[in-house]
Amino acid sequence: MGKIELVGVEKAFGNVHVIRNVHLQVEDGEFVVFVGPSGCGKSTLLRLIAGLEDTTGGKILIDGTDVSDTPPAKRGLSMVFQSYALYPHMSVRSNIGFGLRMAGMPKEERNRKVEAAAQVLNLTPYLDRRPGQLSGGQRQRVAIGRAIVREPKAFLFDEPLSNLDAALRVNMRLEIARLQDTLGTTAIYVTHDQIEAMTLADKIVVLSAGQIEQVGSPLELYDHPANLFVAGFIGSPKMNFVTGQAAAARGAATIGVRPEHIAGSRTDGEWAGTVTVAEHVGSDTFLYVAVPGIGDITMRAVGEFALKPGESVYLTPDPDRIHRFDAEGQAMLAAR
Amino acid sequence: MATQQTRTLGRVLLAPSVILLFLWMIVPLGMTIWFSLLRYNLLDPGTESFVGLLNYQYFLTDPAFFAALANTLILVGSVLAITVIGGILIALLMDQPIFGRGIVRLMVIAPFFVMPTVSALVWKNLLMHPVSGLFAWVAGLLGLPAIDWFTNWPLLSIILIVAWQWLPFATLILLTALQSFDEEQKEAAEMDGTPAISFFFLLVLPHLARAITVVILIETIFLLSVFAEILVTTGGGPGLATTNIAFLVYAQALLQYDVGGASAGGIVAVVLANIVAIFLVRLVGKNLDA
Numbered sequence A: 001m002g003k004i005e006l007v008g009v010e011k012a013f014g015n016v017h018v019i020r021n022v023h024l025q026v027e028d029g030e031f032v033v034f035v036g037p038s039g040c041g042k043s044t045l046l047r048l049i050a051g052l053e054d055t056t057g058g059k060i061l062i063d064g065t066d067v068s069d070t071p072p073a074k075r076g077l078s079m080v081f082q083s084y085a086l087y088p089h090m091s092v093r094s095n096i097g098f099g100l101r102m103a104g105m106p107k108e109e110r111n112r113k114v115e116a117a118a119q120v121l122n123l124t125p126y127l128d129r130r131p132g133q134l135s136g137g138q139r140q141r142v143a144i145g146r147a148i149v150r151e152p153k154a155f156l157f158d159e160p161l162s163n164l165d166a167a168l169r170v171n172m173r174l175e176i177a178r179l180q181d182t183l184g185t186t187a188i189y190v191t192h193d194q195i196e197a198m199t200l201a202d203k204i205v206v207l208s209a210g211q212i213e214q215v216g217s218p219l220e221l222y223d224h225p226a227n228l229f230v231a232g233f234i235g236s237p238k239m240n241f242v243t244g245q246a247a248a249a250r251g252a253a254t255i256g257v258r259p260e261h262i263a264g265s266r267t268d269g270e271w272a273g274t275v276t277v278a279e280h281v282g283s284d285t286f287l288y289v290a291v292p293g294i295g296d297i298t299m300r301a302v303g304e305f306a307l308k309p310g311e312s313v314y315l316t317p318d319p320d321r322i323h324r325f326d327a328e329g330q331a332m333l334a335a336r
Numbered sequence B: 001m002a003t004q005q006t007r008t009l010g011r012v013l014l015a016p017s018v019i020l021l022f023l024w025m026i027v028p029l030g031m032t033i034w035f036s037l038l039r040y041n042l043l044d045p046g047t048e049s050f051v052g053l054l055n056y057q058y059f060l061t062d063p064a065f066f067a068a069l070a071n072t073l074i075l076v077g078s079v080l081a082i083t084v085i086g087g088i089l090i091a092l093l094m095d096q097p098i099f100g101r102g103i104v105r106l107m108v109i110a111p112f113f114v115m116p117t118v119s120a121l122v123w124k125n126l127l128m129h130p131v132s133g134l135f136a137w138v139a140g141l142l143g144l145p146a147i148d149w150f151t152n153w154p155l156l157s158i159i160l161i162v163a164w165q166w167l168p169f170a171t172l173i174l175l176t177a178l179q180s181f182d183e184e185q186k187e188a189a190e191m192d193g194t195p196a197i198s199f200f201f202l203l204v205l206p207h208l209a210r211a212i213t214v215v216i217l218i219e220t221i222f223l224l225s226v227f228a229e230i231l232v233t234t235g236g237g238p239g240l241a242t243t244n245i246a247f248l249v250y251a252q253a254l255l256q257y258d259v260g261g262a263s264a265g266g267i268v269a270v271v272l273a274n275i276v277a278i279f280l281v282r283l284v285g286k287n288l289d290a
């Protein structure tokens, strides 16, 4: 079991409030991802759950018991650190088994578990090496191995892939997803890479300035962002925001439309503009268009759309896919 | 880059400095070796004659030599033990976020700046003096008899003085190493529920291994030749109780005016220092290239 509940959690360092009144429910076996801009408090929130920081208010419940005053080791959670935090003078075997050794598990049993974990993570040939003799990806797997042998109630990951190169990141992402799926263990994962968030998560928690902006499945956040912040944060390239006349015409203070929900044409359409930059990447074409009276609009066309900078283009937003926001930046329900 | 020509040029350009350094080193050493083979006594000038290894034979069979050798090893070993263990403990304390940490650090470093002669005098006259010393006063407060340190515990007294001088150095190096201990590793250990004792022995101590090696190597070099502290306090006595090799060589040359014998002693000391150095590098050097 690994059900985690945050009730009105607060955290202040001195008089700087870093986490404000966070309520969150993480179900057993769920993969939850915290995303948000740098400095919004993702790591702090994770560390509060881990017990590495004390809360200044609110409660943290694991499987229904309040653990706010329980030391980290007693919470039954494992953490994978951004820098891996492997012990450099110990072999991979000792690193993975360290937690079990501290828990007083006999050597035989410990070795069996370590070897089983190494098997799962393809680390068997490296068990007797030191961390310094491993590649970045292998070190990452050792860090994960250290987390899984303890059979925790939940895994906590703090940007575990940010030290890896792009290709390896994709591989490890898949590996983590597969592993979490097989083990069925609850996972909380911090990242600011939204592709990671969208692909891994059952549930995404979008944070900004220490507060939860929205909680939902990846597609919920994509289709129905609750406010301007989430709308702008989820999706790449970013959603276009238009204020003024065009928004007022639809009864909103701001309207948003994603680049992929704009149709482009050489001949006719709602907004007439001039291409400023055109990026042709083969599978897609990204056009940056200056539209008089509207602003700069990004559009994405599937496949090749042969336009050059300086040429004129007509853009038509998909009316079903226009997001409307009120003056406070909150989404207005009943779109259209 | 490394063509035949540049290499030759490089050698030619380097040659003067290498030759100078070599002469700088080899001339005194050569002269010492030469003197060590002579009968050469300052009280008897003009009678120098070649005596082969006789000086060595005298020096090495002199019971004073073995006493001095033992004293040297005890002194070096004890001071190393005190400074390394004490240094680790103080560094652990100073790594805690305590009030006035900056001042404490400055005070801990201070003894290192006091020259050996002065610190030995301070210890001898202000601290360990059996009548007017601070220790005697404290003992008096507790109703205990005062200890005459340099009469009853001469070698221990020297060890204490030298250890006091070297403790700051060890502390400083170890503190620096301690502060470089990775914060996330600390937290990982916390998540694993590592008890403080295991944390220290399994994680902190291995992390400090390299720094400890450096402390041992550097201190050994200096401790093999402790001299001022002995000269100022005990003069090598009582008897030979505090005579180390360095002091023995001095006694040979300047108290007995025997330049030949002293030179032989000096060469023996050099050889011994090298043996200790090789031994140490073997023993702890593997920590340095890990």
Ligand SMILES: Nc1ncnc2c1ncn2[C@@H]1O[C@H](COP(=O)(O)OP(=O)(O)OP(=O)(O)O)[C@@H](O)[C@H]1O
Pocket (backbone or CB within 6 Å): A013, A016, A018, A036, A037, A038, A039, A040, A041, A042, A043, A044, A045, A192
């Ligand atoms: N020990 C601390 N003392 C004071 N302020 C802190 C401390 N730790 C974090 N903060 C502040 O709390 C805020 C949130 O920090 P946190 O590390 O949680 O951000 P984050 O969302 O993880 O950012 P990133 O994506 O850059 O890792 C930051 O403004 C940071 O300056």
Ligand SMILES: [Mg+2]
Pocket (backbone or CB within 6 Å): A042, A043, A044
């Ligand atoms: Mg962070």
